[in-house]
Ligand SMILES: Nc1ncnc2c1ncn2[C@@H]1O[C@H](COP(=O)(O)OP(=O)(O)OP(=O)(O)O)[C@@H](O)[C@H]1O
């Protein structure tokens with residue numbers, strides 16, 4: 221009760237508190253903390269191995285951090301298993317597409333509706349009245365997402381046959397089907413050409429604005445990150461380098477020096493100057 | 494293929510969800526059901542016996558396919574689960590005097606409970622390790638069947654009556670055919686509906702990408718146990734039908750060999766395809782019968798080498814299975830789909 225009241229007052233949707241995570245001797249994350257406010261597009265950037273994906277895995281319950289807590293709407297979700305975190309309103313995509321290869325596009329999206337459906341084994345097996353109505357209703361919801369992502373032409377295709385770009389888009393759709401309040405996207409533009417990247421950026425903006433969804437984004441494409449983000453956090457070797465608006469982050473000396481020599485630094489410098 | 498999809502555009506999602514969509518497929522499925530009712534009248538007892546064995550195998554194979562083909566949880570204990578169903582039903586009917594039509598679903602439920610217990614390791618174990626765990630289940634159950642003589646009568650075997658319903662006894666091959674066919678059709682429809690609704694999608698999701706499934710809100714443990722339960726339920730039904738048909742059961746009928754036979758059915762028929770269970774069951778029941786008939790007639794002509802034919806029969810059986818695995822690794826269901834796509838017929842477009 222108290223948590224709910226607090227959430228209503230405070231605009232903070234997700235808070236990472238002092239997260240430390242290590243694998244054997246490797247520190248993937250070291251006392252990392254940040255706050256994502258409702259309605260934001262919040263980006264996490266950093267070089268390879270910085271711990272970005274690990275942070276997503278901690279949030280979605282796949283990794284258990286040694287220290288720290290994840291608060292979602294004021295509630296500590298750190299000890300929850302992934303399948304209990306999803307219904308709270310957190311959905312994600314994966315860096316390497318992790319779709320259900322043996323299913324069609326529609327079925328992948330329908331699985332995204334799993335938590336909103338009720339039918340059990342028996343009622344599904346009989347496929348009568350209620351179960352049928354339920355399928356019908358969620359099919360309509362999924363068709364909306366198909367329209368939104370402009371993938372009508374592939375709706376019945378098995379996922380294994382799709383191009384990489386379409387698979388990435390479908391993975392976004394599957395996460396969207398869950399109707400999350402917080403959407404975690406792990407490098408949604410990786411490996412895409414310019415047009416696909418622009419499409420993806422447009423989808424993310426639409427999801428954020430029209431579907432009222434807070435977005436936490438990991439992305440290497442600095443152009444996109446700086447364009448669409450409200451806030452940016454920079455990780456480096458598991459540690460937080462800087463947090464702030466895109467402008468602030470680009471001007472941060474620690475960030476500039478960390479990125480020096482990296483191809484992205486040219487871009488950062490260009491923007492900052 | 495794409496032309497077909499465009500030409501056959503559904504006007505509503507409801508239409509798109511009907512199991513048999515086109516007029517053509519409705520025609521064929523009706524014809525098939527009518528044939529199922531009429532044709533057996535003209536068959537001899539041996540043919541009916543083979544058909545009944547196929548029907549029972551279909552029910553069992555559907556169960557294993559849900560678990561292994563759809564959910565990706567390998568089981569080497571399916572034969573033992575058939576045994577549990579067989580003995581449970583036999584005990585309920587013969588020792589407790591419960592009517593067959595109550596004992597049948599009870600046998601299914603009892604087997605489902607065993608299936609869930611032996612499915613618990615699946616939360617931690619995958620692939621070969623799970624195979625070994627289910628192998629242990631197979632041996633434990635075999636041991637129980639031999640040693641719980643109060644229920645099973647041990648190695649001596651347990652006598653079982655034909656099923657009867659309010660004085661009507663299913664005591665001929667023809668009568669039994671209608672019983673088995675009805676249940677096989679119901680089981681097929683049920684399985685088909687399950688795999689295209691919420692639970693079935695969760696099963697397939699666990700098979701394809703269990704991490705994504707869990708992140709999307711699927712409780713892996715619950716759904717794995719559910720797959721084990723449903724799979725064993727059907728095994729129990731098949732076991733019960735089998736027991737009341739052959740009328741004497743011993744633990745030897747439910748060995749690891751049977752488990753492997755069922756695995757062969759779904760691999761040859763097509764894992765993850767409902768119709769694959771049917772093809773596989775037909776294939777695995779029919780092939781040895783055909784080989785037996787052939788070697789029988791050959792040894793009639795060459796009585797000196799009867800034993801040799803018996804050996805050759807086993808060899809050919811093995812070779813045909815290997816041939817299938819090599820040339821049709823995706824199973825007969827895959828070939829069936831390609832044929833359907835070729836003819837643009839969609840009798841089972843789901
Ligand atoms: N399951 C794991 N077991 C062992 N080490 C891991 C595991 N997951 C991540 N790590 C290590 O943690 C560190 C951070 O990895 P992470 O995947 O979070 O980086 P990242 O910022 O997402 O990098 P990239 O941009 O390449 O995706 C790396 O050193 C990685 O090797």
Ligand SMILES: [Mg+2]
Nearest residue numbers: 272273274315
């Ligand atoms: Mg990563």
